[in-house]
Amino acid sequence: MSDQxxxxxxxxxxxxxxxxxxxxxxxxxxxxxxxxxxxxQIAAPSFQEGNRAAAWRDMARGHxxxxxxxxxxxxxxxxxxxxxxxxxxxxxxxLDTVFPPGIDLTVRRxxxxxxxxxxxxxxxxxxxxxxWLRAMDxxxxxxxxxxxxxxxxxxEGPGDLRGMRYLFEKGRYQDxxxxxxTVDSPNMERIVTRGVGSKRYRVxxxxxxxxxxxxxxxxxxxxxxxxxxxQLGQVQVPARPKxxxxxxxxxxxxxxxxxxxxxxxEFDLRSESPExxxxxxxxxxxxxxxxVAAENHARSTRTGEISADIAKIGDRPAGHTDEAHEMVRxxxxxLLAHGFAPTFEASSTDANIPMSLxxxxxKIGSGGSGGRxxxxxxxIDVEPEASLRGMAAGLATxxxxxxxxx
Amino acid sequence: MSDQxxxxxxxxxxxxxxxxxxxxxxxxxxxxxxxxxxxxQIAAPSFQEGNRAAAWRDMARGHxxxxxxxxxxxxxxxxxxxxxxxxxxxxxxxLDTVFPPGIDLTVRRxxxxxxxxxxxxxxxxxxxxxxWLRAMDxxxxxxxxxxxxxxxxxxEGPGDLRGMRYLFEKGRYQDxxxxxxTVDSPNMERIVTRGVGSKRYRVxxxxxxxxxxxxxxxxxxxxxxxxxxxQLGQVQVPARPKxxxxxxxxxxxxxxxxxxxxxxxEFDLRSESPExxxxxxxxxxxxxxxxVAAENHARSTRTGEISADIAKIGDRPAGHTDEAHEMVRxxxxxLLAHGFAPTFEASSTDANIPMSLxxxxxKIGSGGSGGRxxxxxxxIDVEPEASLRGMAAGLATxxxxxxxxx
Numbered sequence: 001m002s003d004q005x006x007x008x009x010x011x012x013x014x015x016x017x018x019x020x021x022x023x024x025x026x027x028x029x030x031x032x033x034x035x036x037x038x039x040x041q042i043a044a045p046s047f048q049e050g051n052r053a054a055a056w057r058d059m060a061r062g063h064x065x066x067x068x069x070x071x072x073x074x075x076x077x078x079x080x081x082x083x084x085x086x087x088x089x090x091x092x093x094x095l096d097t098v099f100p101p102g103i104d105l106t107v108r109r110x111x112x113x114x115x116x117x118x119x120x121x122x123x124x125x126x127x128x129x130x131x132w133l134r135a136m137d138x139x140x141x142x143x144x145x146x147x148x149x150x151x152x153x154x155x156e157g158p159g160d161l162r163g164m165r166y167l168f169e170k171g172r173y174q175d176x177x178x179x180x181x182t183v184d185s186p187n188m189e190r191i192v193t194r195g196v197g198s199k200r201y202r203v204x205x206x207x208x209x210x211x212x213x214x215x216x217x218x219x220x221x222x223x224x225x226x227x228x229x230x231q232l233g234q235v236q237v238p239a240r241p242k243x244x245x246x247x248x249x250x251x252x253x254x255x256x257x258x259x260x261x262x263x264x265x266e267f268d269l270r271s272e273s274p275e276x277x278x279x280x281x282x283x284x285x286x287x288x289x290x291x292v293a294a295e296n297h298a299r300s301t302r303t304g305e306i307s308a309d310i311a312k313i314g315d316r317p318a319g320h321t322d323e324a325h326e327m328v329r330x331x332x333x334x335l336l337a338h339g340f341a342p343t344f345e346a347s348s349t350d351a352n353i354p355m356s357l358x359x360x361x362x363k364i365g366s367g368g369s370g371g372r373x374x375x376x377x378x379x380i381d382v383e384p385e386a387s388l389r390g391m392a393a394g395l396a397t398x399x400x401x402x403x404x405x406x
Numbered sequence: 407m408s409d410q411x412x413x414x415x416x417x418x419x420x421x422x423x424x425x426x427x428x429x430x431x432x433x434x435x436x437x438x439x440x441x442x443x444x445x446x447q448i449a450a451p452s453f454q455e456g457n458r459a460a461a462w463r464d465m466a467r468g469h470x471x472x473x474x475x476x477x478x479x480x481x482x483x484x485x486x487x488x489x490x491x492x493x494x495x496x497x498x499x500x501l502d503t504v505f506p507p508g509i510d511l512t513v514r515r516x517x518x519x520x521x522x523x524x525x526x527x528x529x530x531x532x533x534x535x536x537x538w539l540r541a542m543d544x545x546x547x548x549x550x551x552x553x554x555x556x557x558x559x560x561x562e563g564p565g566d567l568r569g570m571r572y573l574f575e576k577g578r579y580q581d582x583x584x585x586x587x588t589v590d591s592p593n594m595e596r597i598v599t600r601g602v603g604s605k606r607y608r609v610x611x612x613x614x615x616x617x618x619x620x621x622x623x624x625x626x627x628x629x630x631x632x633x634x635x636x637q638l639g640q641v642q643v644p645a646r647p648k649x650x651x652x653x654x655x656x657x658x659x660x661x662x663x664x665x666x667x668x669x670x671x672e673f674d675l676r677s678e679s680p681e682x683x684x685x686x687x688x689x690x691x692x693x694x695x696x697x698v699a700a701e702n703h704a705r706s707t708r709t710g711e712i713s714a715d716i717a718k719i720g721d722r723p724a725g726h727t728d729e730a731h732e733m734v735r736x737x738x739x740x741l742l743a744h745g746f747a748p749t750f751e752a753s754s755t756d757a758n759i760p761m762s763l764x765x766x767x768x769k770i771g772s773g774g775s776g777g778r779x780x781x782x783x784x785x786i787d788v789e790p791e792a793s794l795r796g797m798a799a800g801l802a803t804x805x806x807x808x809x810x811x812x
Contacts, residue, residue: 156663216650222656245622247632251658254654254781254782255564373620374617374663375614
């Protein structure tokens, strides 16, 4: 721990202004919950974030943001000006969810527990960004840095971090951002300092197809695909550095009485370690080749062979922020000061992009608790005390990183 | 061979009326090809046969059919009256194809070869039924039996023979049909006398789902499904009685970065033998159970277990028509007289339903050649000599079964 970071956080949270800001967070907690519910119920699959983006932009009006705008990629953002001549710190939450169109997004309540797909990852954070802005405004807090507040697109799966790529590679602030904080999911204790890299593939297994009865005995791409999935399921990966795989989405086939022409599966490979990720990728590609060859050996190829079209559909860079960096120390001190026991974690988040560019970046939480992210049973708890404690710690982090002007 | 059947066929094909009918088939062959092309290009997935049914009904006008009508199931039919007080023979071709909506159905030509999904199975037959009607009319042929001409729905996969079930169980002619001929696909030499039984399943593998990285290690229904497909692919089935299986259509999953909640596959099991079909079905169900148990053993079930919802989505009765039956003998004699080498085969066709009810039924061909049925490369050859030879043999069969009035 850095004494300097601890002292800076102590100075901020003991200030009357910060206490006033926290009082506003408390007074407006119901409004924050209403915002979470409203935003959660607007579908926002990756690449279809437009409705939710427009709703958030409407909500963000009157929050003291200059130049509230939507960039060419779909990110909504606005600048909370600092006192001038300071750096630019970006704080972001992502608009998109993993859930396809048509999923029931109605928020169910069970006491202080709210259940709905995407509610914690990352919709709660979108509302928390606005709560922080109102709290700072109500308390008259000015920062040394300009704060760029972003509701971004394309964080999840197929989005492949497109919102962040645009922001850091083409956006109007691309050269000015000197620090980045993404607020992603409720858990406060896991500070993400390492960006998990990923490689994603859509593999289409093709064959001649034919009548399920009349052409029985011909190669069937379903067996090649099943073999590849089964073999991947048996791969041993290290627990540290954490390395994972998933056969996630599948489809294909002509009709129940046809040997299919084509079937496909999407695969997700990840690791904290670029070397382990490369090793897993090579293993996976060899499994696909072997499964194709095995099916061509197992059944007749007289009307054609099985082949695999291997399309890389995602490639997220790994990266990290040194745990000794001031930004990390400040976040850690803010959490400790609020009674949390922070740990440093690896994950794939919007922070991967700035990390990979050498820009200090971390992920923090939106407060309260939650679980079952990416499942239909996703939930958060909005019990006020736990929620406000997390939101206070997050706000203290932001203020410490941006610097409070005297 | 039955001398009686041979003599009857000889009598028919030597008659001036039959020769006149064949001359009409030849004169109108181009029209028949045009009808094949027009009908092929109207999509007709099972349960969505309406557009093609309406087009066939329009084409069938002016073909001497009384009471041209569409029944409650969607079958289009009309009666060609015989001389009176005779039996009722039904001749049918099916409207539906295995191809889902949106497939390109444009007919491609390569010399006398026409390529398009569904063109041979069974669109050609729909046009041939009309050609036979015109030929009989032009030749002034009257039959002892009434002939019910049907373009029926639901022969393929999910249709589960719904058109035939309606016709024989609820239709207005249900108690009158004493013989049934289905015209299905070009090949003339394979007379189907045995109805292959089938059992069809849609199995949905379910699990708790979760984040592909954060929840790595949880059970994944994709691995259970892949294991079941792989195991089915290794089942040994007898070549005689022919017994087959296919993993045909698949789907499911939430997003590439989620362990799926649910994935599914549709399976087709068939056999000429009810006993072998039962054995294969038991083996398949055991494989599914074992695959589910294996995945629950292989990975963590702390947020829930894998389960399988097993839905039977098709169950076609087996049946057969004795090869000594007069209908079979007449078809065989008609084919021999036209230079074909007929064989008796087993298949799953519209004839399964009457066969299972004890009504004499066979499948014959529509003439010419064709192949790659149920694949996107399906083709037929409409070279006139081969086509007309087949159509003549089919017409002779129909006339012999219905009886030509003097």
